[in-house]
Amino acid sequence: MGKIKVGIIGTGGIGERVMNAFLSHPEADVLEVFDGNAKRLAEVSAKYGIAAAADYRALFDNPDINLIYIAVPPKFHHQYVMEALHSGKNVLCEKPLASTVAEADEMLEAAESTGLMHAVNFPTIFGGGFLELERLARNGFLGNLRRVELHCHFEEWPRKWQQNSWISSRDQGGFVREVFPHYIQIILHLFGKISDVRSSLELPDDPEWCETGIIASGRLSNGVPVLFNGLSGLGMKEELRFNLYGDEGTLSLRNWSELWAARKNEPLQRIEVEGSNSYHAFIDELVKAFEGQPARIISFQRGRDVQEILDKLLKE
Ligand SMILES: NC(=O)c1ccc[n+]([C@@H]2O[C@H](COP(=O)([O-])OP(=O)(O)OC[C@H]3O[C@@H](n4cnc5c(N)ncnc54)[C@H](O)[C@@H]3O)[C@@H](O)[C@H]2O)c1
Structure with missing residues (x-):
């Protein structure tokens, strides 16, 4: 089993794509998944033979999981990220990091105060x-x-x-x-x-x-x-x-x-x-970050800075 042992919250379009990338990387594995849509969760769990959690908290309580990947719609990023960090898990969150810059500020502060790894999924820069x-x-x-x-x-x-x-x-x-x-x-x-x-x-x-x-x-x-x-x-x-x-x-x-x-x-x-397979390259970087080496990871600080611009662009 590889170094990165992932629990995924949200197994929709991008959740499944990134799950495939983790599964095909020699240094990563997916241990457990959760989705708010029980039918979708059952489908994905059966298709890939991965344990389905009845409650998302099971992923935070699973001592073997060392990275939570959050791939739910943007409104729910804040809630899951905060809980994942408080439970001591490294976090990869989908973009946009949050719904507002105020939420993003809280997420950044929580992430930095734990010393855990925090990253936002921006695969374009690995292409x-x-x-x-x-x-x-x-x-x-x-x-x-x-x-x-x-x-x-x-x-x-x-x-x-x-x-x-x-x-x-x-x-x-x-x-x-x-x-x-x-x-x-x-x-x-x-x-x-x-x-x-x-x-x-x-x-x-x-x-x-x-x-x-x-x-x-x-x-x-x-x-x-x-x-x-x-x-x-x-x-x-x-x-x-x-x-x-x-x-x-x-x-x-x-x-x-x-x-x-x-x-x-x-x-x-x-x-x-x-x-180049941008997800393979991205997971290579995550592995380096796990090993404490310098890595090309987009942190919550950048996710927060992107959110600040988004809020300004979307101001009515
Ligand atoms: N990085 C990228 O290139 C990229 C590409 C596409 C989407 N995204 C981002 O990924 C996120 C998800 O997008 P998507 O296209 O996969 O959406 P989607 O609707 O296809 O999938 C979202 C999944 O989350 C589940 N879900 C919804 N609310 C939930 C909740 N409260 N708790 C648990 N599960 C819940 C849904 O049942 C669904 O399976 C969004 O933030 C989106 O912006 C990123």
């Missing part, structure tokens, strides 16, 4: 496309950075393949909470703080329903503008573009993993990058 973008951006490819832009355009929200009870709700769903955190985290990772955040949301009349559009901006500490542009309900296939414009070069990460680049006087061209 080949992002790693090459980071390498180029840090090695002067852009020249002077002039602008950072995020464009997220959706044919519809929620997407056809992502129908569940919360993904379109104003209090915990919407594409700003669901997709933007990955890119906000990347901006903070590459360039540091974003300040002066201003946002204009397009909201439907139904107060229960999430945003349908956003135009927002912020600034990096050196004054470089950051633009956020999101829209759903469009006559086009989903398209995500994260663009870094410099005076010597431009980099564009498209649809999560495709890297495009141009130098001065050249058109943008796709750059082939080595495909």
Whole structure:
């Protein structure tokens, strides 16, 4: 059995995907799972032959489990994270870390006071496309950075393949909470703080329903503008573009993993990058963190900083 022995709370879409990643990693195993939906819990438990807990507290009481992975909808992250930390378990929490920055502050404080490992699941930074973008951006490819832009355009929200009870709700769903955190985290990772955040949301009349559009901006500490542009309900296939414009070069990460680049006087061209299994790489880093080595882990501090920007973007 590997070093990381996981208990999972929430075995929905991402919970099952990450569970598969843990199960296929030689240094990890999944010991017990819990889901609030008894039918779903029974299905997943039977499919993978993993013990199903009748009560989530059983995971905290299981002395063999050394990491709790929380993959429930955002509204419930705070409650489970706080209980997991108080029971002495290391925690991997799904993004966004919390529902509000006030919750995220409490979670960060609790995590830091225990000395336990705390991480937020941002897999994009372990993918080949992002790693090459980071390498180029840090090695002067852009020249002077002039602008950072995020464009997220959706044919519809929620997407056809992502129908569940919360993904379109104003209090915990919407594409700003669901997709933007990955890119906000990347901006903070590459360039540091974003300040002066201003946002204009397009909201439907139904107060229960999430945003349908956003135009927002912020600034990096050196004054470089950051633009956020999101829209759903469009006559086009989903398209995500994260663009870094410099005076010597431009980099564009498209649809999560495709890297495009141009130098001065050249058109943008796709750059082939080595495909990498981002979850395998992520779990490698978790293993290093468990061994007390330096590891590329996104901590609750970053999760909290992402949440602060999210709150500002979503302020009505
Ligand atoms: N890191 C990523 O790349 C990524 C990708 C997708 C989703 N997510 C995040 O993961 C979380 C879950 O998303 P999802 O798409 O898997 O949602 P989902 O609705 O498919 O799954 C959520 C699961 O949690 C269960 N659940 C709901 N409330 C619960 C509660 N109070 N207690 C216990 N179980 C409960 C549901 O029965 C369901 O099985 C969200 O925070 C989402 O933003 C992250």
